Amino acid sequence: MAVGLNNGRAAADEEARAEVDVLNSRLEKTTQLTKKIQACLGRLDATGKSVRDVAGPLNGETKKLQVLGNNIEAVLAAIDRLRQPVDSKNDEEQIIRMGPDKAGLSSYLASIKRLTKALNEMKASNIRSTQQTVTDLQRLVKSGNTQLEASFDKLLRAETPRSIEPLHYITKSKQFPILSQDKIARLGLMNSHISVVHQQNTGAGSSAQESPVARIYAEVRSQYLSASLVNLAAASANTAKKKNPDAIYRAGTNGVGTYAQAMEGLFLAEYENICSIFTREDWGQVFQATCQPALVELGRTLRELNNHIKAHMPTDCYLAYEIVEIVSSLSNNLESRTGELKSSLAASLRPVRETAKSSLAELLEETKRKVGGLQTLPPDGAPIPVVSETIQRLQSMVDFLRPISSIMVSLGDGGWKSAAASRGGAGDAIPSLASFDIGADGREIFAHYCTDTIDVLMVALDARARVLLQKKSPIGVFLANSVTIIERMIQNSDLAALLDSRLQVLEQWRKKGTTLYTETCKDISVHLFDVIHTSRGGGGGRPASGQGAVDSASILKSLSSKDKENIKSKFQAFNTSFDDMVARHKQYSMEREVRQMFAKDMQNMIEPLYNRFWDRYHEIDKGKGKYVKYDKSAIAAVFLTLY
Template sequence: MAVGLGSKAADEEARAEVEVLNSRLEKTSQLSKKIQASLSRLESNGKSMQDAIGPVYGNTQRLQVLGSNIEGILSAIEKIRLPSDIKNSEEDVIRKGPEKAGLSAFLTSVKNVNKALADMKRTNLRSNQQSLADLSRLLKSGNTQLESYFAKILQEESRPIEPLHFVTKDKPFPALGQDKMTLLGLINSYIASSTRQNGLGGDSPMLQAYASVRGPYLISTLQNLASASVNTAKKKTPDAVYRQGTNGIGTYAKGMEAAFVAEYDNICSLFARDEWSKVFNLTCQGAISELARTLRELNAHIKANLSTDCYLAYEIMEIMTGLSASLDSRTGELKPSFAAALKPIRETGKSSLADLLEDTRRRINGLQAMPQDGSPLPVVTETMTRLQTMVDFLRPISSIMIAIGDGGWKANAAPGNTSDQIPSLKSFDISADGKQIFAHYCIDTIDTLLTSLEQKGKVLIKSKPALGVFIANSATVVDRMIRGSDLQPLLASRMADVDKWRKTGVQIYTLGWREPSTHLLDVQYTNRGRPSSGGSAGIDSSAMHKGLSSKDKDAIKEKFRLFNVSFDELVAKHKSLYMEREVREILGRQVQQMIEPLYCRFWDRYHEIDKGRGKYVKYNKAEISGVFLSLG
């Protein structure tokens, strides 16, 4: 019973839940229908709205396009009007020029025109072609006026100055004024920038504009120094030997260095670093061309007076090399230009060594007469003076010697270094090689001198003693001029080469004294018990005289007579010859050593032949010794 009641209650509960679910389902269905109806009404309303709004939206889009087009047209009109506006606003300033308008205002106007022109070129509107041409002409006019103004400012600062005032007082040459430099810098900066901006390529025209003004300034400033270098080379005495420092080339070089250094400082202050080299070379080239012309004139003078003025070539080489090295260390420029200018002088310096040797030969070979008293010729002193003077220029000569090589002065020598490059200071080092080669050149010069004199003397000097004295005198003068000068340390090891010539002269001279010595040779009468030795100790002349036959006595008398005649002639000849002090001493001693022992021996044997009357025996031993002493 209880179970039946529980089952019935469960069924009732299940039916109640089903009814609730059905009720909810019904409500959901009704809600779906309402939603569907709302969606239908919404779709209908949306279509109506689209139909209504569509035309409005289309009109709005067209209005937007139209507005955009109008803005473009207004912009184009503005661009078309801009060049005309720029031209009108800037033309008056540009026409006035930088002086009247003021440089700052003028530069502003030119920059505005330049910018407008660049903008127009980018738009490339056909309608702006005329305006483009107008602005181009206006810009060109402005740039031209700036360049002219640049040149005018420079010109005002480029009046030639008197260089000696600065050189003698060791003062730097004047630089461009700071106020002017500021104006020049503004102009140069704009022109350089404009040149790059407009893609014109190449260098700024201001480089050439600067050089075209400052170049002539340098030429004019240095002109007097160039003229003085030529004028001081002219000689009042034709055969005067050039003396170091007497030409104006040293002052010229100092002035040029000071002027170039000042110019380089100006350029560094005004131009960009990558432009310094070009502007400096352009500016200095005219002055260097004038230097080259001056050196050519000096070179012609040197070649015409080589034997006396070759030293000027050596001096110029050293001075110009120093100038080139100094400027190169300060600027890094101009070395090739100086090398080209110096080349003629350097070639003359190199060829002078062989030419001077040949000149020595030519002068001696051209002699028509020579001194018969053995006097040395002036060519000996002149040649040695030349070598002495060369030592004063040993630096440049050492450079030449190294360039041409040992023996390069000889006629058959291979050509030396022909480089156009200016020698460096290192090559001017007086190195052992350079000095040694110069010493070889000196010995070759001396050998050429003395050989030529000996050959010519054999033809023109009639007597052997005179020829011997002539050679000995010449060698002695050479020896003395070496020992008394700066040649001595260079040639100390080669003095034997000089002394052999003096010995040659002595040998030739003593050949003439063989004749009297032959008269002092007698026959040894050994079969008569007389001493056969050459010694005179213990010889009794009286006893020997008694033992001689009449024929032997006559022969001895004749020997004394012939000796006296020959001896007296040679003594007289000896005293009549001109001899250098050293030569007279050497020859007197040589003759004494050659004759006196023979005579004393002969006198000891036979002086009793004339019983002291002096008819045949003219000199006793003391007397003849006195004669020999007088020869020295």
């Protein structure tokens, strides 16, 4: 049993050793194979390096050959393209020589574009052999553009009349003419091409006014505008010269309103043309350039009118107010429609506007000079023409209240009191509401100006009357008459709505006139005051007020002979003074309202005193009328004759 086990182990060990030997043999073969692989890799790496060293330069040369081949192909293509304009130059030259009218505008523009493109390509190639062709193409392009400008000029002139008669369109309420749509389309196409060429040649910053077609348009159409307006400009200057130089200017009698209406219609029609032909960024500059000659003529006309106004300020200042309103309205209308011309119109209006502003102070000074220069006044206190003339001037101003209100607001309340202030406000800008005090009311300021004018007039009249009339009664009549005329003219005109609440100034002068006139009544009343002291006895004392009828006989009995003589003298003095006052009252030249007012004042002052005096002392002459000329009914009747 043991021997069997040993034999089994020996066999197993032998088998294991055999397997180990096999494994060792395989491992040795693997090692040898690895060494062979490593040797092959080494040889392969060396071979690859050699290949790279040889193939690298070959690859670079190949790429260079490819680039060269591409360049050669591009040059050949360019040469082929360059041959095309050279080959077609004769065809394009024939179109250019025909001109846009014969060749057709579209074909002509297309030809110029093709020539321009070919020219640019040849310039970019910079091939010396094509320089002559470049020169020829430049000549053709320049000739084409020049002919296009000439065609624009020719077409525009053919469509533009020398002038039109604006009154035909104004009186019939017709739209002012514009260029026909087909001509506008042609002009627009030409402008688009020439403007692009102009910008390419001069740079993007060049203005539309420098463009050849813009200059042509402004030249041709400005002549048309000026020629159409020249007669109206002349009419505006001529209608300022009235047959009667002293006549006050009336609204609408000068031609400047029609002139401005025609200018607005023509300018707006022209702006419509410009917007259809030119690009948006060019509208303003072309419009300004086109209208400028007509605006220069407007400025000259307004300066001529301004000189006339300044030479006839008292009668023609209203024309200045009218011009301010008309031109301001024209400026606002054009600016709202076009956004242009406001500053140009403001510059044209400035002289007239400054005259309108200064007129307010100058008219006040004129009033003072006119009154101060009077050498005589009516001795009967009759009113003088300067009073009604001054109020007529204010009445006329109401017809121009809109422009005057704007002037008043720009001056400020009371600004007319200084001539320097009236001439202030430098600058050309037409004032807008934004430049005014938003709380200012032009109507209220004008009302203040009216009351200032009235006060200046009355102060001057009072001062002159004191020098020339001297006596209080005629001065009072003169002042009261003046006040009444002023008040009546205000109430019967549009001034009433403005001045109804501001007539305190007249009331003050009315009271002053009344005070001066009734000084005579005070002198007469002195004769009706008695300082007689009657005896307490005999019932002859002065009765208290309200104690019944006065017994004149009893009172006289209590008087001494001296007192009685004094009463007789008072009655006689009163009769003389009263009769003289009545006679003078009837001789004075009074307005109806003044006569009634003064008669009532005299009656109120004298009649109660006389009645009292008569009640007490009328028995002094026993009814014979030797001393007591008037009883109470008689003197009342006299007063009635004074009304």
